[in-house]
Amino acid sequence: MPDAYYLQLTEQLRYLITQHATQWEGKLPAERVLAERFSTTRVTLRQALAQLEGEGLIHRSNRRGWFISPARLVYDPTRDAGFNDYVGAQGRQPRTAVLKLETRSHLVAARALGLPDDQPFHHIRRRRYVDDRAVLVESLWVVPERAPELLDIYSGQSLWGLLRGRWGHHLANRSIRMVSEALSPLDAEELLVAPGAAGLNICRAIFDDQQRPIEYDEEHWLHDSLCISVELSGQQ
Amino acid sequence: MPDAYYLQLTEQLRYLITQHATQWEGKLPAERVLAERFSTTRVTLRQALAQLEGEGLIHRSNRRGWFISPARLVYDPTRDAGFNDYVGAQGRQPRTAVLKLETRSHLVAARALGLPDDQPFHHIRRRRYVDDRAVLVESLWVVPERAPELLDIYSGQSLWGLLRGRWGHHLANRSIRMVSEALSPLDAEELLVAPGAAGLNICRAIFDDQQRPIEYDEEHWLHDSLCISVELSGQQ
DNA sequence: GCAAACTCCTGGTCTATACCAAAACGCTGG
DNA sequence: CCAGCGTTTTGGTATAGACCAGGAGTTTGC
Numbered sequence: 001m002p003d004a005y006y007l008q009l010t011e012q013l014r015y016l017i018t019q020h021a022t023q024w025e026g027k028l029p030a031e032r033v034l035a036e037r038f039s040t041t042r043v044t045l046r047q048a049l050a051q052l053e054g055e056g057l058i059h060r061s062n063r064r065g066w067f068i069s070p071a072r073l074v075y076d077p078t079r080d081a082g083f084n085d086y087v088g089a090q091g092r093q094p095r096t097a098v099l100k101l102e103t104r105s106h107l108v109a110a111r112a113l114g115l116p117d118d119q120p121f122h123h124i125r126r127r128r129y130v131d132d133r134a135v136l137v138e139s140l141w142v143v144p145e146r147a148p149e150l151l152d153i154y155s156g157q158s159l160w161g162l163l164r165g166r167w168g169h170h171l172a173n174r175s176i177r178m179v180s181e182a183l184s185p186l187d188a189e190e191l192l193v194a195p196g197a198a199g200l201n202i203c204r205a206i207f208d209d210q211q212r213p214i215e216y217d218e219e220h221w222l223h224d225s226l227c228i229s230v231e232l233s234g235q236q
Numbered sequence: 237m238p239d240a241y242y243l244q245l246t247e248q249l250r251y252l253i254t255q256h257a258t259q260w261e262g263k264l265p266a267e268r269v270l271a272e273r274f275s276t277t278r279v280t281l282r283q284a285l286a287q288l289e290g291e292g293l294i295h296r297s298n299r300r301g302w303f304i305s306p307a308r309l310v311y312d313p314t315r316d317a318g319f320n321d322y323v324g325a326q327g328r329q330p331r332t333a334v335l336k337l338e339t340r341s342h343l344v345a346a347r348a349l350g351l352p353d354d355q356p357f358h359h360i361r362r363r364r365y366v367d368d369r370a371v372l373v374e375s376l377w378v379v380p381e382r383a384p385e386l387l388d389i390y391s392g393q394s395l396w397g398l399l400r401g402r403w404g405h406h407l408a409n410r411s412i413r414m415v416s417e418a419l420s421p422l423d424a425e426e427l428l429v430a431p432g433a434a435g436l437n438i439c440r441a442i443f444d445d446q447q448r449p450i451e452y453d454e455e456h457w458l459h460d461s462l463c464i465s466v467e468l469s470g471q472q
Numbered sequence: 473g474c475a476a477a478c479t480c481c482t483g484g485t486c487t488a489t490a491c492c493a494a495a496a497c498g499c500t501g502g
Numbered sequence: 503c504c505a506g507c508g509t510t511t512t513g514g515t516a517t518a519g520a521c522c523a524g525g526a527g528t529t530t531g532c
Contacts, residue, residue: 240514240515240516241515241516242515242516276516276517277516277517277518277519279515279516279517279518280515280516280517283515283516298524299523299524299525300524300525300526301525
């Protein structure tokens with residue numbers, strides 16, 4: 001119904017994608033090929049592709065081309081189930097790459113946890129994959145007193161599992177913040193996408209059952225790769 | 237640092253916007269004016285503007301121009317504080333326009349509440365504003381038995397307040413889903429933005445303390461107008 | 473004095489083309 | 503069979519215009 005050609009194109013592409021998903025094995029033909037097939041220019045074609053990207057139907061891997069996006073991962077940021085667990089539970093393959101391990105201060109984490117500005121933290125930066133697609137990068141800032149030798153033993157497993165199992169912490173109170181964002185050049189590079197790609201930023205400050213600060217973390221997700229789901233019972 | 241000109245442009249515009257926010261009274265100069273000032277074409281200029289739009293710094297009102305986005309509204313979808321209350325508490329001016337009142341069935345709501353497909357609902361569609369900017373449209377699907385004469389008395393106030401005050405319902409269990417989206421042509425039109433603009437879709441299914449279904453609602457927010465914030469205590 | 477009609481400006485859309493750098497591909501030699 | 507190297511392909515970026523239709527402001531006519 002819409003008159004703009006790029007919107008008609010969007011519909012035709014949407015149809016083609018759902019039909020030929022398997023045939024193309026997830027990757028769309030080259031932009032020049034698609035532009036010619038639809039008798040238009042790359043500029044207009046890209047406008048249509050950007051629409052579908054906004055919907056989360058397709059995404060592009062920087063300089064590699066357009067790909068059909070897999071189903072969104074269902075994620076509950078209020079639970080402390082490990083990434084590996086809930087990804088596996090949804091029949092997907094999780095993977096984690098540790099990008100950095102260090103100890104230093106971090107103003108934002110300190111403020112979020114109510115600690116002095118120069119408070120040092122154990123910092124873990126990791127990238128996480130679902131079915132070999134990088135879907136998020138995150139930075140974890142752990143109060144060293146709560147997990148002294150963390151950096152020596154950490155190798156990609158569930159942090160919350162470690163905190164509970166090894167140091168006996170009970171993660172009790174948490175404040176969570178979610179904001180849509182454009183991925184920073186650094187985050188985008190680590191996720192192999194174009195700078196400025198749409199993302200979702202999730203920040204959490206975690207305290208134990210005695211209100212002691214445990215950890216602060218900052219996640220940057222590709223916007224099309226998750227569906228946030230929260231189940232609550234009891235009156236608010 | 238980035239080499240691409242449109243990224244340099246983005247930085248310059250970001251600077252100008254934060255400096256001249258008051259001078260321009262929230263509205264940016266015409267695209268042709270900006271393009272000429274930066275010695276580039278509208279195409280490239282728009283690429284830079286789109287970056288800032290993705291970050292939530294600016295937005296465009298369909299065919300009206302580019303505007304500086306106000307601060308995000310902090311919103312906790314797990315609480316049932318009324319819109320008017322929490323907008324007011326943040327020093328902002330709330331407003332609600334009722335777009336539609338009707339009774340009919342709705343498959344998605346029925347499924348979400350575990351009711352038969354042909355279950356009728358009281359349907360309220362409303363648009364909500366913060367400081368006179370339309371920031372969301374939503375559809376509410378209320379089980380008629382829980383609020384029989386709802387449509388006769390409803391005129392824009394807090395629905396949850398009504399359910400609690402008039403019919404004595406205790407909203408107890410809720411399942412919430414949040415997904416990034418591109419606004420549908422209808423939603424975009426009702427929010428006065430271009431079709432396909434980035435949005436956030438929030439759906440909730442609400443049950444009372446006896447697990448009886450009360451209500452299902454679907455919100456479509458402009459992506460740059462909110463910051464989701466959840467506070468939780470107690471172990472999960 | 474006010475509403476309707478008109479004009480101008482502006483954003484929305486589109487064409488056609490070009491160059492660059494990174495990725496992908498294919499060839500070649502060990 | 504694989505590593506290294508050169509070629510081709512492809513996405514990313516950019517230019518220079520053009521037309522249209524909706525919005526906004528102004529003028530006109532009752």
